[in-house]
Every structure is written in C-alpha cells, then in structure tokens.
Amino acid sequence: MIKNLPHKTIERLSQYRRALLICLDSGKTHIYSHEIARIQHITAVQVRRDLMLIGYTGTLRKGYNVKELIDLIGQIIDSDDGIHVAIIGMGNLGRALINYFAGKRSQLRIVAGFDINPDKIGNTMSGVPCFGIDDMESTIQKLDIRIGIMTVPADFAVEVADKLVKSGIKGILNYTPKPVNVPKDVYLEEYDMITSLEKVAFFVKMHSETE
Amino acid sequence: MIKNLPHKTIERLSQYRRALLICLDSGKTHIYSHEIARIQHITAVQVRRDLMLIGYTGTLRKGYNVKELIDLIGQIIDSDDGIHVAIIGMGNLGRALINYFAGKRSQLRIVAGFDINPDKIGNTMSGVPCFGIDDMESTIQKLDIRIGIMTVPADFAVEVADKLVKSGIKGILNYTPKPVNVPKDVYLEEYDMITSLEKVAFFVKMHSETE
C-alpha cells in the first residue's frame, strides 16, 4: 500500500471491519454506506469517502460487498504475517485486554505477558504465558514481539517504556496515565481513561448549562 | 464558562492538569509552556494557545503559576459540585478503572458498580459497592449518578446503554467494542481498544515498509 491515508481513516477502517464482521455473521452479503455510518455514528459521506481513499468500489444501489470489503481493509491495515504483541502489567487492565482478544482470530496475537509479581510469573492467563519483567528484553527478542501494551501502574511507566525500547519494540500502546518518551522510530499511542472521563463530564456539564 | 472551547483543547486541559499536579507535588511553583509541551509530546505553541483560549496569562519569562493554572483548569472542566459516576460491569476492566480512580480526590467519584454476577452483588471493591443490574435504574436515581462507564461484554452493550438512558444518565463512556445508540441529550464517548491496537500495528507496518 503506497497510499497516504489519514490517521482518522485508519481508525475508522478498523471499526468498519468490526461492524462488517458482525454483519457477515448475520448473513448479510451487502451493506449501504448509510448503514455503516449509522452504526458508527458518522455520516454516509464520510464512509464513502474513506472507501474511495482505499479504492474500493461498491455496487450502485446494492451497496458494498461485505466480504470483499473486509478483505480489502485487511490488506490495508494488516501485515502479511501475524504480529506478536506483549502486555506489560498483568493486573486488571492487562487481563481485561487479554480476554478481549482471546479467541479472536486476528493478525495481532498477544503471545506474552510480563509482571513483577512472582505469583503470576510462570502461570498462563487465558492462554497467555506470564514472564518476569527482568526477562523482558530476551523474551521480546526470542518471541519476535513487535508491539507492547503498557498496563502497569503509573510509577513504572517510564522505566517499562525504556526497557521496551531497548528490547527493540516497534510500537507502544500506553494505557498508563503517565506520558512516556520514545525515540521517533517507535510508534507511540497514548490513551488516558481519566481524560476521557473528564471530557464526558465536561460535556455533560456544558449541556446542562446551555439549556 | 461561556467559551466555546475546541474538543481537543478540553482533552489537553485535562492532561495538563494531571502533569501540573505532579509538578506541584515535586515542589515546582512555575512551569514554562515548553515544559508542559514536552511532557505531552506536543508543541509549546499549542500549549500557549490552549491557555490563551481559557484566558490564562502567565508571567513573562517565569512561565505559568502551577497552582493558579490547576485551579483555573478546574474551574473550566469541573462541575461546581462532585459528579457521581457508575461502572457497569465489574469485570477486569471495571475493576481496573475503579483502582485507577481510587484515592484520587477528584470531582468525579465512582459511587457504584453494577454486575449480573450474584457473587459480586452486595460486595464492595476498593470501596465501591456492587449492585445488581436489575437495580440499576433505581440506584442511579437514588445516588444521583450522572455518568455511566460501560465495561460489560459486547453482547450486553446495547441493552445496558438503553437501561442507562432510561435511568436518566447524562453521559456514557462506552469501553465495549460495540457501538451503541443514545438520544442526543446524552453525551456519548466510545473508545475501542482493538482499534487503537490495530492503529499502532498499521503505523508500525507503515514505518517498516518505508525505510
């Protein structure tokens, strides 16, 4: 793929695919742009525009072929072969993510978890083996892990991020409330649940004031 | 606050505040825009612009007064009195969120959890009492809960959202991978961890291809 797709389009493609997979399961073979739009709370124009950008052409008045579209989105956002992912921090959030992914056949496979708690090390959780933080560097290299999801307490965030970088990881998804720094050849995505909640609270307040 | 702040600014204000609170703890009384920027991986101009929008003026060559700025951000994004929040789904993710918030003195207080599992109902987790889903409507009204965080399995998402709306909730934060529909007087924020991970994977792939 030589295209230079907008970041937002990438996010939506992932979401379209999820919705499409559900449609497929329910036996639907075609779907209209406005149906996809309604599911995602966006406009039909935006859906069509995104699909235009990836060069997919639907059938006039029939909509889009669900299966074809799923495949095309896969060609664009997936890698040719599976990518290995690790969870660092096997607390509640780490386990939640593992369960989230368990059973989903996806190009992204969580193949290892890391923790400092000796009680967890050596066990497997939902099929994912837990290693000690000290073995992180070697294990990441041995298992060819490319992406790390950080779900450790905030105080460990910086240290863990540094270790991940040293291990040669290519992407980090940081669920810690603490921002971390990485060299620019490592893709970093940070998400903060507190910010999201505060945002909701703000708009709730906003709305109650303006009525 | 009569201002019409950009959504992105709201998000950043929440993040600035978090960083500022840490600064305050470490005894720092003033901070420069470029220091805030560096922490958040953004530019100093953006910080200054955001602060301009909320009408805060720093001291030339001294930077911003940390305490004052924290207070001002609070005036803008917080409500005058605390807002009550509920977690629906006391699984791993729900508990993770509760622990996240535990001990933080914040205007946002998680005052109830809900679950269908009878073993959990009646217990408290990190100080948050767990109620049955069936009691949701009455409990939400009794405790004056304004915001609901959905952390249930995807299959229950739609049902739970409908119940929340009927209970008179004003904002929903949906961590389910399933988009839900709400009337437009309810503020809805959806976040999907799988999308975030797929996005990281895409840009990792992207980067490896273009070198």
Next chain:
DNA sequence: ATTTTTTTGTTAAAAATTTAACATTGTTAA
C-alpha cells in the same frame, strides 16, 4: 546603558478533517 536572550500572547497561515454539492447510473415505477 544598551544589547541580547528568553518567554509569553496573538494574529495569520497551513494542514487535516469533515461536510456539502452534485454528476452518474442502475433500478423501479408510472
């Protein structure tokens, strides 16, 4: 005392993203 430096605040420009407008074309209906 004057110059340089550093930092803020703000206007203007640029870039990214969304929305609107509309041409096109199968399909259905009159």
Next chain:
DNA sequence: TTAACAATGTTAAATTTTTAACAAAAAAAT
C-alpha cells in the same frame, strides 16, 4: 419508454485543528 428514485464516487467548500510568525516585555549579559 420515460421519469423518478436511490445509491455510489468525486470535486469543492467549510470547518476544525495545528503550526508558524512575530510583537512585546522582563531578565540577563555585555
């Protein structure tokens, strides 16, 4: 057959968001 309709695909406009440019002023350096 012809007209109306309903959907896609695409260009253009509008909006939102970010970045650049630069004036102003306090502090530091000369």
